[in-house]
Amino acid sequence: MDVFEAVAEPTRRAVLDLLAGHERPAGELVAAFPALTQPAVSRHLRILRESQLVDVRADGTRRVYSLRPAALAELDRWLYTYRRFWGARLDALEGHLDSKTSGQREEEAK
């Protein structure tokens, strides 16, 4: 499953948000989603693992998950193309982008 799909799932985004603070054992993540069973969360963790979005470290019987944000760079790279449209002040990047997309329209930003 690619990063875009992995991140499309709200629960998985929530997991990443939890891990953005600091690493956490699986059990803590399971507890964070009372609406889900342990296997459900475990499978989300598997998908995040396979998408390279998280790392696991064994600590005895516990599995400690941590964020591995490099995979998100792909998403970010895709966004670069569009960021210029809504007026984000990322001028440093625009030079890079202007070379491949030039003479464009600039949509209203709602």
Added chain:
Amino acid sequence: MDVFEAVAEPTRRAVLDLLAGHERPAGELVAAFPALTQPAVSRHLRILRESQLVDVRADGTRRVYSLRPAALAELDRWLYTYRRFWGARLDALEGHLDSKTSGQREEEAK
């Protein structure tokens, strides 16, 4: 369908990429995906429309689609939290982020 799911589909990302250059009539977008039938592309366009990612303008019989990137800002906002981790040089933003997440690890960026 939320923006994350809308963008998770490769064909839809490709459509957005095409529209990033300039607006295009539906027929041209259909032609850009020989592997898909006209209704298939049309349905993707509907989803992009409903997710506020594109705009349509009637031109006689033709429907001219254009990018409406404001919706992508939501995705971008979510990414802000993580961008600091892989060392993107977005220093202007980091000040903003440092206040809410401090004392973190910095993962290797592969």
Added chain:
DNA sequence: CGCTTATATACGCCAGACGTTATACTCCGC
């Protein structure tokens, strides 16, 4: 008007994603 072109919708099908329950695995403490 009737025909053609451009696009959207209706419908049925299938694969895959997500959930649950049940079970296996593995490490720890006694």
Added chain:
DNA sequence: GCGGAGTATAACGTCTGGCGTATATAAGCG
């Protein structure tokens, strides 16, 4: 080594997304 805690996998059901075929809608044109 045995029981239990922590976690992963298996097996299975259900629902949804995306595809294709067929059809509707609507505008242009002779």
